[in-house]
Amino acid sequence: MRRTYRRPGRTGSNRKIVIGLVVAAVVGGGIAVGTGLSNASSVCDGMDxxxxxxxxxxxxxxxxxNSxxxxxxANRQxxxxxxxxxxKQAGCSGAVAAPPAQQATTKPPAQQATKPPAQATKPPAQATTPPANNGGGAAGQVVCPGSTVTLSGEGGAPAASSGTFPIGTTLRVRNLDNNKSITxxxxxxxxxCILLNNxxxxxxxxxxxxxIRRAVIERVG
Incomplete structure (x- = not known):
């Protein structure tokens, strides 16, 4: 009778090692892909x-x-x-929906002045001085707390645009995530509050x- 001898080896162990390497490669690839998708999502969200x-x-x-x-x-478009x-160059998909049309702000109709009775005495006028408008904060104060900062898309030398501060105001923006700042x-x-150009x-x-989700915006003199 012819006997067949099985060659000794570690077939079960080798199979476990190979499966373990394949799983590690798949998991590692999944982490890399997930990180890439997260960064891409942040880029697209910022542009949106x-x-x-x-x-x-x-x-x-x-x-x-106005005039x-x-x-x-046209400039903003x-x-x-x-x-x-x-x-499109970054591979971002989906269009940003336009906001609903806003109604024009109208002044309330002027009320018809009524002539007071002859015997009524007019109280003396008191001079009142309205408080000065400093554009959202004095020099050196942190303004627009909690505001995120993104770009306006405009070119040219470093500059900003704002709906809170008048043209000519100097602002300092500091990114708390990397501690970089610009004035x-x-x-x-x-x-x-503030948009930075490119x-x-x-x-x-x-x-x-x-x-920039964590920023400090400061008005400087």
């Missing part, structure tokens, strides 16, 4: 927020038009178009991010 900021500003301008409304709206191009002047109007935002942002 920049588009919303500009859309809200356009809606406000159209609801309360410069058309030029301002050009910024939105540029950000959409950047979104800029408000050069245009927007619908947010050059200014590049100085303080974290690589690959288009939104």
């Amino acid at each position: 927020q920049a588009i919303r900021n500009n859309q809200e500003f356009i809606a406000t301008q159209r609801a309360n038009p 410069q409304t058309e030029a301002i709206v 050009a910024v939105i178009d540029l950000i959409n191009v950047q979104k 800029v002047k408000v050069a245009s109007t927007s619908g947010s 050059a200014a935002f590049e100085e303080v942002r974290e690589p690959g991010k288009f939104l």
